[in-house]
Amino acid sequence: MNSGLYVGTVRHRRFTPVEHSFSYPMFMPLIDLDELEELQRTVKGFGKSVSNFARFRPLDFMNDPSAQEQVRVIDPQSLKQAVLAKVENLTGERVQGRVMMLCQLRYAGVYFSPLNMYYLHDEQGNWRWVLAEVSNTPWNERHYYAVPAGSRYHNPKAFHVSPFNPMSQEYHWRLKAPEKHLVVHLDIRSSDGEQKIMDATMVMKRRPFTTKVLWQLITATPVQAIKIVIGIYWQALRLWLKGAPFYNHSPSKQIPSNQEWNSK
Template sequence: MNSCLYQGVLRHRRLQPKAHHFRYRIFMAWLDLDELDRLGEAGIRRNRFAAASFYDADYPLGTPLKAQVLNRLESLTGARPDGRVMLLTQLRYLGFHFNPVNFYYCYDGAGTLRWVLAEVRNTPWNERHYYAVDGQRARPLAKAFHVSPFNPMDMVYL
């Protein structure tokens, strides 16, 4: 099974308009979208209440999720990698779900990362936007979606 949990540190720092920072230890699920039917082997329930669960409805691209991710990526870039698609996400824990961003890592048949599809949500309004990030070369991306009240829209992500 390729799916697993990753642990790490989430950091944020803002200097204006008021200085603010935080640093938290976190863990996230790294899921092979071809293995969603096998999540029960890892103790993760699908579409059912549990300590840890994966609900298809939390991922609005639709089902089957892998095909829908590739459809969205193709509509944004013209590319459709033919390999594995891995999802870095927060699961539901005891029915609670807070997931402001999902990352879909799209590989070619040789196992080379080709694209990352970032699904960004502005939590209060439950709106979503998708950014396609080239896995082979860094390119600036224009900000196209309002998330933070502290950052203007005329920005570029590097």
């Protein structure tokens, strides 16, 4: 089985204009969308039904409430097709293999995920792209970045996430394929790429996607979405008390496609 549960730590470090850092434990399922039906049969308490404590609700993903035109995701296969179509729109490449999604589930009916990662593979099983689905709060907006597999990549920031970061910044990505370990690292730099403002790192270790392991993790953090949202606002308060500059919400901006940006 390709699917698994990943357990580890998320760390944020801010270097300027004020110093600030924190880390916290986190677990996230990695789901092969072609294996969802099998997972529902074998893992108790997990699935699409509203009766499951750890609910996989397709409508929670790839549906931007603020978008004028949005893909209607109603089941795992339409979700997979929405991911493939989004990456084709951003990169010009149509990938036809499996899609693995690293995500948050809806626990006890509550859902929020600041970042979902979709790992796209070609028909030969080679990892080709990551689609990063970024959400903000309280605006409940979403934005999508396509990142090439196995390489360092940078792109302009196009989406307001933190009121303590301006829009004139760049994202510098470093990714590791989700195998025994999973690594997502993001440097946030000045718009010229010279000054490192902050970074965020997620390092996780794979565990089997079984009923026993899932419920061990749920018992430790019953409603992870609430923990995430409380953590976001608590860290924002700490930054404000430290005197970090505050930037008002800005609308998303158009950035060059991956092909145009890479040619610069």
